[in-house]
Amino acid sequence: EAQVTQNPRYLITVTGKKLTVTCSQNMNHEYMSWYRQDPGLGLRQIYYSMNVEVTDKGDVPEGYKVSRKEKRNFPLILESPSPNQTSLYFCASSFGVGAGELFFGEGSRLTVL
Amino acid sequence: QKEVEQNSGPLSVPEGAIASLNCTYSDRGSQSFFWYRQYSGKSPELIMSIYSNGDKEDGRFTAQLNKASQYVSLLIRDSQPSDSATYLCAVNGGGASGTYKYIFGTGTRLKVLA
Numbered sequence: 635e636a637q638v639t640q641n642p643r644y645l646i647t648v649t650g651k652k653l654t655v656t657c658s659q660n661m662n663h664e665y666m667s668w669y670r671q672d673p674g675l676g677l678r679q680i681y682y683s684m685n686v687e688v689t690d691k692g693d694v695p696e697g698y699k700v701s702r703k704e705k706r707n708f709p710l711i712l713e714s715p716s717p718n719q720t721s722l723y724f725c726a727s728s729f730g731v732g733a734g735e736l737f738f739g740e741g742s743r744l745t746v747l
Numbered sequence: 748q749k750e751v752e753q754n755s756g757p758l759s760v761p762e763g764a765i766a767s768l769n770c771t772y773s774d775r776g777s778q779s780f781f782w783y784r785q786y787s788g789k790s791p792e793l794i795m796s797i798y799s800n801g802d803k804e805d806g807r808f809t810a811q812l813n814k815a816s817q818y819v820s821l822l823i824r825d826s827q828p829s830d831s832a833t834y835l836c837a838v839n840g841g842g843a844s845g846t847y848k849y850i851f852g853t854g855t856r857l858k859v860l861a
Contacts, residue, residue, distance in 0.1 A: 667849065
């Protein structure tokens with residue numbers, strides 16, 4: 635089954651404790667990206683990657699890191715989480731760079747205390 | 748001015764009616780346009796994509812694009828209670844404006860009343 639898989643789906647952590655949210659897709663997609671969704675603010679792009687080793691900032695990259703060492707994986711790293719990073723996070727992938735639909739993972743709900 | 752604007756709603760329509768959802772965007776170089784449906788707590792799922800001016804129909808859904816007016820809309824015919832959700836408009840520049848970002852509106856909440 636074609637899918638985008640995120641883990642963990644739910645996480646409660648404390649300020650400053652490094653965490654990684656994994657994202658993997660099995661559709662051989664070139665493009666992968668991370669979004670956060672907050673009430674009233676909609677989906678905002680954090681980082682995106684057009685191919686292996688090629689990443690670029692989205693609209694809200696502060697406090698996040700990403701890497702794209704393999705085509706299928708695009709982990710999101712929070713080196714020192716803060717409460718303002720409490721949010722619902724979505725990973726998404728697309729075959730084309732802007733020419734195709736985004737396929738979303740199921741989301742990861744993160745709470746930073 | 749927001750890059751992609753939608754009325755937040757809620758838009759309430761009776762069952763069987765036509766629901767009309769609207770979206771405007773600011774980047775004239777935008778190439779790709781998408782409508783996603785999102786149920787509360789779930790991930791967005793694609794309803795329609797449209798790339799050229801005019802109408803595109805798929806079942807009960809019709810997307811309309813007018814690049815000159817920077818306007819894209821979604822019509823839902825014979826609305827059903829199961830259509831009640833938040834509808835997200837998304838736009839991608841496709842590199843024309845130097846960016847490959849997908850930019851989303853904040854969504855319009857649709858309520859279909861049985």
